[in-house]
Amino acid sequence: MFSVSAFFHNVLNYLLSWVHPNAHWGWLSCNRKTGQLEREIIPLGKKLKLLFLFNHITEWIDTTHAMRLYIHNKSLEKGKKEASPASKEQISKFVDYYSINMDDFDPSDINEYKTFEDFFARAHKAGSRPIHRADDALTAVVVADSRVVTYESVAETKKIWIKGHDFSITNLVMDTQVGSKYENAAVASFRLSPQDYHRYHSPVTGKIKLFRSIPGDYYQVDPVALQSQVDILTRNRRAYAIIETAEFGDVLFVAIGATNVGSVVIHEQFQKGGVQVKKGDELGHFQFGGSSIIVAFQEERIKFDNDLLQLSKQRIQVSVEVGPSSGKATVRWDATNGVSFDTKKTNVMHFSRSKLRTTPPVCHGDVEKHPESALRWLDSRLSFRIHVEKWAAKAKAVAYHLRVLSDTKHGPLPGAVRNAVRGVSRASPALRFRSVVPGHDKATMKPAYQKPAIEQPASHTENEQGLEPVHESYTAPLEDDIHRPPPPGKWDTASYPGPRSAATQVSRRTQVA
Known part of the structure; x- marks a missing residue:
């Protein structure tokens, strides 16, 4: 009997491979802990249902009013059945079929659950799911606890994973004003199967900005269904909350119901604006059935972990548990950080301040660099020439003022003393800088001036690798006028006057004398 059942499973897997391009898409997942590929346990009847409902020939049936009404009523009926005392008898068979480790849950004894619905919404035992860097x-x-895919943009998500005609964040939240903030959002999609722990937790620390519940249908959320042309996620019942954070911007959390899920519950305390939420806090739970969660981050506010991104691009879901890292915050440079430019033309990731504990690290590939005092970080396509040349010009001007003070023939003039003191107080941070070329282990120390002040600031051309040098400064934060970029069209060095020439300085001194 077992071999016959296995045969039918294999036949269905083969048939399902014709529904979408990849035979194992959605059926195989990679266990994040072990790195091993695992086949998800799916009942034979469910595979038959998926094959019938979500293929190119019959999927139009799913969009009819009769089918939607049937699914809705069936879900409500199933929910009532699982809430009855008689449903308790299903628990033991369910645990055995899916090999659920009850040691992770409280209570761990299945006899303590009064109904199957109570068991389905079971809670984790304290400490069984530690939160990664809870205070960070x-x-x-x-x-x-789910199977997750992550993508760096909504467009990439639609291209690889979600094929519904009308899927967008705007349609998902039914609000154009909210959706406009996430037009090119980074998206993490979590799919929960019936055997999973069905409580969900906050991905970040912040405060609730908005809550909304949206009625809808209860379609399947299995990969085959998501790969169909039916707009599953934007039609199913769902509830969402926006979590306002300083590090990630506004984070959108959407809990989406599915077949047999009679209710999508976000706890009442998190349905009010201004309520604080901590990373790992339980936000709510699903009732019986499969379900899905979408977490969207505003553009350029998160870098998902590399293992999640790489497997997702291969169309492989990652089997994960609550608590481990999913990504790190990145800082988007803009006027609030003292720097303004078009972020689509460069990939600046970080501009540190004196608050080292609250500043995210710089991530470039597999390299991670934590912030240090007064560092300016940039990528190879952004030239730091403007800042370097301005500081070099100030340093040369200071050097000249100091040389004037050493004039023993005519003696220092009051104006020269004033200029020297003022110049040193403003430009002393720029007297030295260090140029760090990517790929070189040791930094080369260079003085900011090597010749008399009549020399123009040295231009910083591309190095032998074709990359702009990255400059570290030992200085305090730049002054406001240095933070503020020149007006458009003023970026070339010719438009910057540079330090006053030595000839002009000598001429003024002669006139005074």
């Missing part, structure tokens, strides 16, 4: 607001965590 710069990291986001996995929100549920």
Whole structure:
């Protein structure tokens, strides 16, 4: 009998491979802990249902009013059945079929659950799912025991994973004003199967900005269904909350119901604006059935962990548990950080301040660099020439003022003393800088001036690797006028006057004398 059942499973897997391009898409997942590929346990009847409902020939049936009404009524009926005392008899068979480790849950004895619905919404035992860096607001965590895929943009999500005609964040939240903030959002999609722990947790630390519940249908959320042309996620019942954070911006958390899920519950205390939420806090739970969660981050506010991104691009879901890291915050440079430019033309990731504990690290590939005092970080496509040349010009001007003070023939003039003191107080941080070329282990120390002040600031051309040098400064934060970039069209050095020439300085001194 077992071999016959296995045969039918294999036949269905083969048939399902014709429904979408990849035969194992959605059926195989990678266990994040072990790194091993695992086949998800799916009942034979469910595979038959998926094959019938979500293929190119019959999927139009799913959009009819009759089918939607049937699914809705069936879900409500199933929910009532699982809430009855008689449903308790299903628990033992369910645990055995899916090999659920009850040691992770409280209570761990299945006899203590009064109904199957109570068992389905079971809670984790304290300490069974530790939260990654619970006090570090710069990291986001996995929100549920599930299978997850992550993509860096909504467009990439639609291209690879979700094929519904009308899927967008705007349609998901039914609000154009909210959706406009997430047009090119980074998206993490968590899919929960019936055997999973069905409580979900906050991915970040912040405060609730908005809550809304949206009625809808209860379609399947299995990969085959998501790969169909039916707009599953934007039609199913769902509830969402926006979590306002300093590190990630506004984070959108959407809990989406599915077949047999009679209710999507977000706890009452998190349905009010201004309520504080900590990373790992339980936000709510699903009732019986499969379900899905979408977490969207505003553009350029998160870098998902590399293992999640790489497997997702291969169309492989990652089997995860609540608590581990899912990504790190990145800082988007803008006027609030003292720097303004078009972020689409460069990939600046970080501009540190004196608050080292609240500043995220710089991530470039597999390299991670934590912030240090007064560092300016940039990528290879952004030239730091403007800042360097301005500081070099100031340093040369200071050097000249100091040389004037050493004039023993005519003696220092009051104006020269004043200029020297003022110049040193403003430009002393720029007297030295260090140029660090990517790929070189040791930094080369260079003086900011090597010749008399009549020399123009040295231009910083591309090095032998074709990369702009990255400059570290030992200085305090730049002055406001240095933070503020020149007006458009003023970026070339010719438009910057540079230090006053030595000839002009000598001429003024002669006139005074």
